[in-house]
Amino acid sequence: MQTQRTQLISTTLGTNRELVSFHFGTPGAGEKVYVQASLHADETPAMLTAWQLKRRLSTLEADGRVRGEVVLVPVANPVGLSQHVLGQFLGRFEANSGHNFNRSFPMPQAEALVARVGTRWTRDPRENARLLRGAVREMLAESTARNEFESLRLTLLTLAADADVILDLHCSLEATLHLYTSPASWPAIEPLARYLGANGVLLATDSGGQSFDEIHTLLWNEVRAVLGEETPLAAPNIAVTVEHRGQRDVSYETAEHDADAIVEFLVRRGVIEGEAREMPPLLHPATPLAGSEQFVAPVSGVVVYRAQVGAFLHAGDAVFDIVDPLTDVVTTVTTKNDGVFYMRRAIRFAYAGAPMGRVSGATAFRTGVLVGA
Template identity: 40%
Template structure:
């Protein structure tokens, strides 16, 4: 096991954050697996899960069971973690720029294509190793100027040349669910089986240049020009339930399930087969959203994680001044997988999310 400290750009004199990276296995070994947690720094379940997984990996390495290379960052965003205001964590957006820490990662596809087309060898000579070399060269040309840019550049450079990228987040109040690429549903279904995901949401492009999306997108882009190339990076966002779902019991189970997945993927020795996934993948475009019809108090009445039919009552919104009480109903049939944690909301706020099979939306599919 190697522990590395990766300093970020100092935003002001006297202040500097750094990432702490754990490496297991042998440098350059395949498969290379990258796991990070708390990119949204106020989403804590993954941080605890990777802390416990780190302990298990240290034991496995001491016994000679790591056969790939595993990179692990339990705290992927020390910048956001330091944003504590009046006792409340503000870890989703960078306080200086207002930008989401999980948006605006580089779209390497066009630049990679130009570099590959400029190589002396073409066509069948373009392979996975060549693409990864060009990825590193392309990222090496960028020059971060701010603390946020240096954070995103450092994380992305570590991840994008990996075989597997798992970005651990959590939702507001939810069952465990995944975001994956539409061309990788077999592996996504396996991961869903290991993790017990209530929903697996897939798209070819999620919108907003999220971390996992930008790890897979270059391969999707290049395959349109070099069909022999595989989708050589499986990347997924793993939403570990809700913000309050932080417990040693759950994190121990999640760490064990991730370790089973690493065994199945060939990064750790042993035998593991994925259980049946609780639900088959559904399009991210098929997520229906129920919004607050007016401001007021939210009272939910239907459990998250259950299947619902269109029109099922999920709760009420009550105006405490007028007494108006309005039903909050499912807009479509599917798995009711997430809802907003806050219980006093403004009009129009997105409150309940149902994963359905029929595409309903287009364009940018992720929230800001």
């Protein structure tokens, strides 16, 4: 295991942060897999899973079983980790700018990348993929970060840019284990969903959020469109966001289970030598992110959830009540679709319009930006 420390731009006099990455296996020996955890800094179940994964990868490497390369960043957001305001941990947004740490990731423009490779494009899709990855790395290396936030994002992008497989480990507020990925990545990700026991898989090619996992697939689609059919490009990087349940679901048992599932997935891909365990069945078919029913509070009041997180609900089932102790009015909100109640709010008071939870649905009906702030 090699340890790499990348210094981030110092925000203020007398402070320095670094991004630490652990590198297993041999670059170029096989597939490159990039795994990062807790890009939203207050999502610690992911960090504990990454720690368990690090221990497993160290043993596997010592046994000579790592065939490809695995880059692991267990603490992907040292900036957000230090944001505590009046006792509240603010790990999702950068306190200075208000930017969500996992939105609007900057990537080189498709036209510029195509021009960068220029006359070197070939008829071989795999060679073209290699050329594209090289061009992305070159252009990222030429990018200049102006502050600590930008240098963090540039460091993460640079570590992941030439990976074949990207796993971005997060968690939700109160949630069952679920995944976000693209339809293009889904066939390759299905074994991971099975080993993890994912209770939901939400698919979108472009959710409008430009999240870390999504930009890699999106970029390849854009480059493919610029290149045209004459210049074929191999399948894009496989990328997924794993939501390791809710923020308070931190236990050795779940972290060990999830790390084991990731190892099984890597064995199955041939990145780790061994015999892959038989895949458990998929709990639910993947559904479009645009089919996810997203509840908001119609009025303010005390929140009483009627549905358990992870439950499969049928249209008309009660999801939650909002109780007004001044007027005695109890407002019940029901689901319009059948699906898994995969995440919900952590705080039991709602303001009018507060996001309250989501139920997956098989039929796409939403348009525009599909992810929350």
